[in-house]
Amino acid sequence: MTNDDRTRVVLADDDQLLRYTLGALLTLDGTISVVGEAADGAEAATVVARERPDVLVIDLEMPETDGMHAVEAILRDLPEQRILMLTRHARPGVLRRALKAGVRGFMSKSADPELIGDVIHRLHEGGRWIDHEILEASMIDDSPLTDRELDALRETQEGYAVKQIAARLHLAPGTVRNYLSSAMQKTHTTSRQDAARAARARGWL
Structure with missing residues (x-):
């Protein structure tokens, strides 16, 4: 397989060791090429704009x-842009x-690197992938908040x-004040900041 045939990937994660390890494992069989790395979201956006990868693999939880x-x-x-999002917490x-x-792909950071590689190829070919455990968690949705209330809390x-x-x-x-007031009532909190924290803690944000 030539370099032109490889699936071009950008890896974004604040953990340098994880980036190095995952990158090494993904490129073992010669079908994936890591063309860029980023340590936070802002850098990821810059690298993607420059490299235009086939797939961006990005950690959900990063600083800044x-x-x-x-x-x-x-x-x-x-x-x-095809994006595979990795997370430890399936909110x-x-x-x-x-x-x-x-986002077309969503899976756990604890997934087998071989599976992550398979999903990268699937996304590159136009497919989608949502980890089974994450999908199950998404179906347990007891949030009383409307989309607009969630937007205001974010x-x-x-x-x-x-x-x-x-x-x-x-x-x-x-x-906006009405949305925030309603969100405070539904989360049984006395400030919009507390309402946002409560919604995040319950997996609604």
């Missing part, structure tokens, strides 16, 4: 710009958000004030 924010930004600019809200953004979690949230979500400030 996390994997979810990174893939949302990447898919806005490159909607056809239902995260899976829904990833699929909504356009922005709160990022530290934005009500007026900023309103601008980012293209809503009136009063509407």
Whole structure:
């Protein structure tokens, strides 16, 4: 197999040892080529824009710009980019958000590297893959929060004030306050920050 035939991959994970180990294992059979690496979400977006890989393999939990924010930004600019998201925690809200953004693959970081390689090829060929355990977790969805309430809580979690949230979500400030108030009632909390923390702890965000 020539270099041109290999599936070109960018690996994004803040754990340098994991990047090195996974990269070495994925390239063993000569069908995958790692063309770039990134240690956080912002760097991942930069490397993807430069390398245009066949598949981006990205960790969900990273410092600074996390994997979810990174893939949302990447898919806005490159909607056809194939992305495999790896995570240790299968929160239902995260899976829904990833699929909504356009992520085509979602699996556990503890998966066998050989399976990860198979999934990379599947995504490159236009397929999809969601780990069975993660899919099961996504079906156990007891969230009482609406999509808009979740949107407002996500922005709160990022530290934005009500007026900023309103601008980012293209809503009136009063509407945002109503969403946040409703979310506080549903999570039995007394502040929007506590509501965001409670929603994240329960796997809704």
